[in-house]
Amino acid sequence: MTGHEGGAARHRRPLRADAQRNEDRLLEAAAAAFAREGAGASVKDIARVAGVGVGTLYRRFPSKELLIEAVYRQEVQRLCEVAPHLTTTLPPVDALRTWMEQFIDFMAAKQGMADALAVVLTDDSERLHTRALLADAITHLLTALADQSVARSGVDAQDVLMGLGGISLMAASEEQRELASRLIDLLLHGIVTP
Template structure:
């Protein structure tokens, strides 16, 4: 995250910031709205003064954590596509989206206010996530495993629907099943045979 003053951020300050944001993401997931700045600083291995120097208010920390987690999620496409076929990579990424959503429950009220006050923040998030999905989609079309007729924006909306109705931790198993159904709909029919390749590599009509 750039320094608000526009000044370059020193390497040690950048390292502390990354530690704080990673600790904040974990704390908001683990402790929900009860996550304290003191505990976040402790988990990051820095003093509370360091936290306040970089993030003077809880709102600024929530904003930075949200941007940090969104950027991390969007950047995972290359690694997943390097390890898995595009359809399986997209499915694995969707599970990571559920983890990403879990972080947001702990900062929901503050985040809601931030998104209302800054419409660009929500737009930037949609652009980043749609861009990530497009990478999976293009790779999947090239590999013949993902349908070419479903836009990335539609996939994101479907994914958002799953997180909306089953995004809470106790509903994780249900959310994973819904993601499986979503992937079944995105799997590309193999040419002319009427068969669809399943996630386990088998085929069905």
């Protein structure tokens, strides 16, 4: 699939409410399946968990690659959209920690889809765009910390993003999700003032 086709997939017409609910359930079930089983997850099982028929899945996503791409895009969007919500509902340090934990879960799903994503997301500008969106979300969270005077000066959103990426890789290679949480604590100590 070319970058142009991927762009076309992003700009579809709005769905009817019931079709949107079906798609949301499909993407949620697919994200969980890909995180657990990788790109080899069964499309039939994804449809069953989502409570729809395989035909419904294939009407929305004619190939597994398109499903993987849609899951990836939705998870990035969800992660970016949750940052402002967290800063209005939690203290700034808790908001950042919660977002970091969600980022690790996103990366676990992404690792499960890594081989397929390498085929789907061939455009470097797409990866850079995703990185910029995630850095913007982190900047929002860091600004909330700074507004409460609890952030160390000079903390860069891109550095935090790279640190989280490293944490997710280490935790994945060790197959220890709790290791990621412990390493998030260490990263937070470098961001938050004593």
